[in-house]
Amino acid sequence: MKRAAASVGMNLMEGAMRLGSKEYRQFVGIGEARLGKFVINYFSPEI
Numbered sequence: 001m002k003r004a005a006a007s008v009g010m011n012l013m014e015g016a017m018r019l020g021s022k023e024y025r026q027f028v029g030i031g032e033a034r035l036g037k038f039v040i041n042y043f044s045p046e047i
Helices: 002-017 021-043
Strands: none
Touching (some): 002 021
16 A cells, blocks of 8 residues: 555656656556555455
8 A cells, every 4th residue: 555655656756757748647647546546445444
């Protein structure tokens, strides 16, 4: 779970280092997906 949370920031940082806005949006999308995965795993009840 820590890896998923750290991945969000790393994807945003990597996207910010890219020159094109298309590439930046791609990395933001990846970060959003990782954040969604983190939220689902964090708030889902243990089975």
